[in-house]
Amino acid sequence: MVQKCKLCSRENSIDILSQTIKPYNAEDSEKFKTIVEFECRGLEPVDFQPQAGFAAEGAESGTPFNDINLLEKDWNDYDEKTKESVGIYEVTHKFVKC
Known part of the structure; x- marks a missing residue:
């Protein structure tokens, strides 16, 4: 995703790093596990x-x-x-x- 700042025209982006996608299985239940990583430039997911x-x-x-x-x-x-x-x-x- 690329978004352009309306004030300064800077392009900000969030990219899914496809090689980091992992399954969440039954044995992972009830706990947090990293299932994907993002490369963020100028944006932060909330x-x-x-x-x-x-x-x-x-x-x-x-x-x-x-x-x-x-x-x-x-x-x-x-x-x-x-x-x-x-x-x-x-x-x-x-x-x-x-």
Whole structure:
């Protein structure tokens, strides 16, 4: 993302460093884990609003769940292979400066 300052015309940017993207697995539950890094020049992220485009896999069955929408910060579905409810609940985040 590139944004131009209206006052000084300076270009500021935030880039996702694609080689740093990591999965968040069931064993990571209840703890913070770095899942992506950004290169920030002149901008600083202050909030994150998860939306559509997430994916998950059943921990025991390997069942794929695609196009997960986390706009409400919760998601649930049913895994036919294990005959159990599955879900992602209480999504939280934090930004850490490196």
